[in-house]
Amino acid sequence: MKLQDIDVAVIGSGPAGMAAAVKAKETGAENVVIIERAEYLGGLLDQCVHNGFGLLYFNEDLTGPEYGRRFIEKLMDTKVGTMLETMVIKLSPDRELTAVSSKEGVITFRPKGIVLAMGCRERSRGAINIPGTRPSGILTAGTAQRLVNIDGSIPGKKIVILGSGDIGMIMARRLTLEGAKVEAVVEILPYTGGLIRNEVQCVHDFSIPLLLHSTVSEIHGEQRIEAVTVAEVDENNNPIAATERRIECDTLLLSVGLIPENELSLMAGIELDPITGGAIVDEFRQTNVPGIFAGGNVVHVHDLVDNASWESEIAGESAAKFAMGEKWGKEKIRLKAGRNIRYIVPQTISGERDVTLYMRVKEPEKLVRVKVGDIMSKTLRVVKPSEMQKLEISADQLKKLKEGTKEITIACEKLERKGGK
Amino acid sequence: MPKEEKVICVGCPLGCEVELTLDDKGKVTEVKGNQCKEGESYAIEEYKNPVRVLCGTVLTQGSSRALLAIRSKTPILKTKLVGGNKALAKVRAKPPVKMGDVIMSNLVGTGVDVVATSDLPD
Numbered sequence: 001m002k003l004q005d006i007d008v009a010v011i012g013s014g015p016a017g018m019a020a021a022v023k024a025k026e027t028g029a030e031n032v033v034i035i036e037r038a039e040y041l042g043g044l045l046d047q048c049v050h051n052g053f054g055l056l057y058f059n060e061d062l063t064g065p066e067y068g069r070r071f072i073e074k075l076m077d078t079k080v081g082t083m084l085e086t087m088v089i090k091l092s093p094d095r096e097l098t099a100v101s102s103k104e105g106v107i108t109f110r111p112k113g114i115v116l117a118m119g120c121r122e123r124s125r126g127a128i129n130i131p132g133t134r135p136s137g138i139l140t141a142g143t144a145q146r147l148v149n150i151d152g153s154i155p156g157k158k159i160v161i162l163g164s165g166d167i168g169m170i171m172a173r174r175l176t177l178e179g180a181k182v183e184a185v186v187e188i189l190p191y192t193g194g195l196i197r198n199e200v201q202c203v204h205d206f207s208i209p210l211l212l213h214s215t216v217s218e219i220h221g222e223q224r225i226e227a228v229t230v231a232e233v234d235e236n237n238n239p240i241a242a243t244e245r246r247i248e249c250d251t252l253l254l255s256v257g258l259i260p261e262n263e264l265s266l267m268a269g270i271e272l273d274p275i276t277g278g279a280i281v282d283e284f285r286q287t288n289v290p291g292i293f294a295g296g297n298v299v300h301v302h303d304l305v306d307n308a309s310w311e312s313e314i315a316g317e318s319a320a321k322f323a324m325g326e327k328w329g330k331e332k333i334r335l336k337a338g339r340n341i342r343y344i345v346p347q348t349i350s351g352e353r354d355v356t357l358y359m360r361v362k363e364p365e366k367l368v369r370v371k372v373g374d375i376m377s378k379t380l381r382v383v384k385p386s387e388m389q390k391l392e393i394s395a396d397q398l399k400k401l402k403e404g405t406k407e408i409t410i411a412c413e414k415l416e417r418k419g420g421k
Numbered sequence: 422m423p424k425e426e427k428v429i430c431v432g433c434p435l436g437c438e439v440e441l442t443l444d445d446k447g448k449v450t451e452v453k454g455n456q457c458k459e460g461e462s463y464a465i466e467e468y469k470n471p472v473r474v475l476c477g478t479v480l481t482q483g484s485s486r487a488l489l490a491i492r493s494k495t496p497i498l499k500t501k502l503v504g505g506n507k508a509l510a511k512v513r514a515k516p517p518v519k520m521g522d523v524i525m526s527n528l529v530g531t532g533v534d535v536v537a538t539s540d541l542p543d
Contacts, residue, residue, distance in 0.1 A: 049490040049538065051474045063476055065490050065539040069520060149478055152487035177477060177506040197431035201473060204429065205499055366435075381456065387434040 014043025016296020017117030020316030029320035042068035113319030132219030156251025168255020338411025472496035
C-alpha cells in the first residue's frame with residue numbers, strides 16, 4: 001500500500017480504532033490503514049485481563065485480550081493495513097498527517113478520510129490537587145493495572161484507592177487476589193463512580209471498606225508514601241476536620257476520571273466539547289473539519305467497550321463513504337442538554353435518519369422520563385452518571401419535527417410514583 | 422428462627438438491595454426489595470450459588486513476556502477465588518501457548534479448567 005493511495009487512516013488501534021478500520025473496509029474503502037504507537041494492536045485491552053467485555057457486542061462474557069483478539073482477526077480477514085510503532089505527531093486541518101517510526105523515519109501523507117481513535121488518559125494527582133508531601137508510591141489505577149497485568153510487579157502491599165471509577169474498583173479486586181491488602185476505596189461522592197457489578201464483585205465481594213462522601217485530605221511520607229489522611233466531606237465537598245483519620249499505606253492509587261486524548265484534534269482545528277472533553281461530532285461522527293471523524297473514548301468516555309466499538313464503527317463507515325466521494329449537507333439540528341442531562345453525543349443530527357444518542361446524566365435519579373423535544377420520550381426506572389444512557393430515535397419520529405427546527409432539548413423529567421407505596 | 426440475607430442485584434443500574442428471608446433449613450421463604458422479576462431470581466441464585474469468573478495472569482518461563490493472561494473457563498464459586506488464584510501462583514506457562522489452551526485443569530477441585538486468554542510467544 002503506497003502512502004498516497006490510503007483512503008482511510010485510523011489513528012489508534014484500541015477497541016474503537018479496530019472497529020472503525022474494519023467497518024471502513026467493509027463499507028468499501030480500498031486502502032485502510034491503522035496507525036498504532038505501541039508494538040502491538042489492541043490498545044489497553046491486553047492489560048484489561050478481567051471479564052465483562054463483549055456482553056453486548058458479541059453476546060459473550062470475554063476478557064480484554066479475548067475481545068481484542070476478535071477484532072484483530074477481523075482486521076486480518078478484511079486486510080486492513082497496520083503501521084505499528086508509529087506515532088502520529090501532527091495533523092493539519094487539510095488532513096495532512098505526519099507520523100514517526102524508527103523503521104520509516106518521518107512520514108507525511110494525506111489520507112482521504114481520517115478516524116481519530118486515540119482513546120483517553122487518566123487524570124492524575126495534579127488534576128485533583130491533593131495536599132501533602134510528594135513521595136513515590138502514588139500512581140493511577142491504569143498504571144498499576146499495567147504493572148500488575150503486563151509487567152508482573154505489584155506496586156505495593158498496603159493500598160488505598162482514591163476514586164471509585166471502574167479501573168480503581170477492578171484493581172482493588174486484582175491486588176487483593178494477588179495478596180495485597182486494600183485498606184480502603186475512598187470516594188468523594190455519596191455513590192460509586194463505576195458500574196454496579198464492579199462495586200459488588202470487586203469491592204463488596206472482598207469486604208474492602210468503601211468510604212463514600214470522603215476524600216484523601218493529605219499525603220504523608222518523605223521517600224515513599226507512608227499514610228494518607230482520610231476525611232468525610234461536607235456538602236461543598238470540603239474535608240471535615242473532625243472526621244480526619246490516618247490510614248497507613250505504601251501505595252495510593254488514583255481512579256479519579258478519564259480525559260479524552262485530543263492533542264492531535266486541537267492541531268487540526270477540531271472543536272472540542274467542554275463537557276465531554278472530546279470532539280464535537282454529528283451523527284456520522286464527523287468533526288467540524290470535513291473528512292476527519294472520531295469514535296470511542298476520544299469523543300466521550302464510555303463505560304462499556306461494546307459501545308465504544310459500535311460508536312466508532314459509525315466513524316469508520318462515514319470515513320469510508322467520505323473517501324469514496326459522499327458529502328453531507330450542512331443542515332444540522334443541535335441537541336441541547338436540558339434538566340439533569342450532562343451531555344449528549346452526537347452534538348448535532350441531520351434529523352433525516354435513525355440515530356442513537358449516547359447520554360449521561362448529572363445526578364442519580366429514580367423514575368424519570370427522558371424527553372426528546374416533544375417527539376418522543378422514554379421512561380426509565382433509574383439513571384446514574386456512571387451508566388451511559390442509549391436512546392434510539394427513528395427517522396419516523398424525527399419526521400414529527402417542525403420544518404426548520406434548529407435545536408432539540410433533551411431533558412430528564414422527574415416522575416411521581418402513582419398510587420401504591 | 423428465620424434468617425435474613427441481603428444481596429445487591431447487578432442486573433441493572435438500579436442496584437436493588439434485595440432482602441431474602443430464610444427458614445431453619447436455609448430455604449428462601451420471602452424475597453423483597455427487588456423491583457422486577459429478574460431481581461428475584463438473581464437474588465436467590467446469588468445467595469445459593471454466587472459464582473464469578475476468575476481472571477488474572479500466570480508467570481511464564483522462556484518467553485519475552487513476563488505474564489500470560491488467563492481465566493477460569495466458566496464461573497466458579499466466589500469463595501474459591503482467593504484459593505484459586507493462589508494455586509495459579511505456582512504455574513509457569515511455557516511457550517508456545519495459544520489462546521484457549523488449558524493452563525490448569527480442575528482448579529482447586531471446582532471441576533473448572535483455567536485457560537489462556539491470549540497467545541504466549543517465545
